[in-house]
Amino acid sequence: MLDIFEKPEPKTHDDPITSDPREFASRVNAWMPHDLMLTDAWFPLAHSFAVDKKPVRRAVYSQPFFLWRDANGNVIAAETHPNDMLAATKSEYTDADGRYPVIEKYGYIWGWLGNPDNAAPEHIPSIPYLPEGGGLPRHMLGTVRFDCCAPLSLENLIDLTHADFIHADVVGDEKMDSEKVEVFHDSETITMVRTCVNKSVAPIMKVFGGVRDDVQQVRQVIRIYLRSHAAIAYGRFSPGDNVQLFHPCVPETRDRTRLDYAMNTSNVKKTNPFRYIMPKASYKVSRQDSSMTSPQSPRYMRPEKRKDLHSPLDEAGQKYRVLMLALAERQANGDYAYRDNVSADCSDVIGYDAK
Structure with missing residues (x-):
């Protein structure tokens, strides 16, 4: 399959992601996730x-x-x-x-x-x-909640590297030979792609998925639809089975998020317990995420002179912030139009193969 990420997605309008480091940093640190309300x-x-x-x-x-x-x-x-x-x-x-x-x-x-x-x-x-x-089937569906604002939950999700540390007992640790992280965006979406070479096999795949190897070749994708506060997560594991998760973060209130998830494991053999166990892992993973985001959420509601600290691995989260702020600014100025098509089939974008 042609890897669409050999080149960035084309832009048809002014890009809110500036190349000026100071201006970009200023926008990143203007982040007030509780104040964001995107409509239409x-x-x-x-x-x-x-x-x-x-x-x-x-x-x-x-x-x-x-x-x-x-x-x-x-x-x-x-x-x-x-x-x-x-x-x-x-x-x-x-x-x-x-x-x-x-x-x-x-x-x-x-x-x-x-x-x-x-x-x-x-x-x-x-x-x-x-x-x-x-x-x-119902065993592929579930509901969890986060005591934090939806944008903060999604900012956490778009950083795929966090899983190696927060969810190591489920999805595997940080041990691998090499990794490549790429971030792509338009005005309505942001996508992070992580490719790992010889990564430690996820414990859940060893215990329930029948993977006997010690390492896997992994390609993970997170794609966020900004206005809907919804993410799709797609992982290809070799050896192993693909993981197909829909992760919507509905902002019920300023500090309460509802996640009615769907993990489609229909591609996994019916005799493989991974088909039934993996969707339920969302309950454990969500508690781990909540342990990090719930304490953070109220801090953004208080005045704070200190700026956030970032590393080079935070590119996706930083750009997510800037894109969300840009959308909010456009709507505040009365511009609710969609500049990019969110309903276009993104199979090639995420590397999905239905076969």
């Missing part, structure tokens, strides 16, 4: 199986979403509970009946937060390894 975006509010005739409540930036299905099985998303529909009126984000635009895709209920007139289906992110009609 689809948010994966719930797994499809979680929504039936009985209403369930979700929230984005503390904005309530009540979800239920009508007699025909169609999903309805409203600002108020259906028993209170007499009180429902048009608001900034809903139609005259107090309802939000809603779409069901990839096994998720997606709700639009923003101007309802701009709610186009093509603004739903591309997730090539999830079936568009949903239907993954």
Whole structure:
């Protein structure tokens, strides 16, 4: 397969990532993740199986979403509970009946937060390894929560090197012969690619995946859709099985994040316990992540004279900050347009091969 990362993705507009080191550092250190509120975006509010005739409540930036299905099985998303529909009126984000635009895709209920007139289906992110009609078995799905703001959780996720230290007992340690890290972006996404040569085999693959070798060839990708606060993680392990994770960080409040994840292990043989065990590892991994991000989150809500410290390995996180701030600035100036296509199939971008 042609490696698309031999050259950067083309830019069709002004790039907020400046080449001036001082200006870039200034933007990085202007980071106030709790103050970011990006609208005109689809948010994966719930797994499809979680929504039936009985209403369930979700929230984005503390904005309530009540979800239920009508007699025909169609999903309805409203600002108020259906028993209170007499009180429902048009608001900034809903139609005259107090309802939000809603779409069901990839096994998720997606709700639009923003101007309802701009709610186009093509603004739903591309997730090539999830079936568009949903239907993954329940053992591949789950829900965890983080006591931190969503941008901080995603900033942690985009640094793939953190897993060697925080999640070493699950995904393997930092021992390898060499590694290469690349970061690519456009105005709506940022992608980090990490290629490792002769990396220590992940414990979960040794214990449950049947891998007998001591080292693996590894290619890991994280791609974040900025407005939707959603990430796709794709890992190719040889020997071993591919890991296909959808990791949405829905910002329920300023300091509370909901993660309704999906890990598609359908590519793994049914007789291999890795197919069933790996999705459940998300519960352990999320606790490990939370142990780092939860204490950090409140510190960004207090005035602080000290600047963040960074290393060369923080390129992805730094650029993520700048891109998020640039989007927020554009929206503050009344520009909600999508400059790049988030629904375009990103299989080549992440190196996904359905075969």
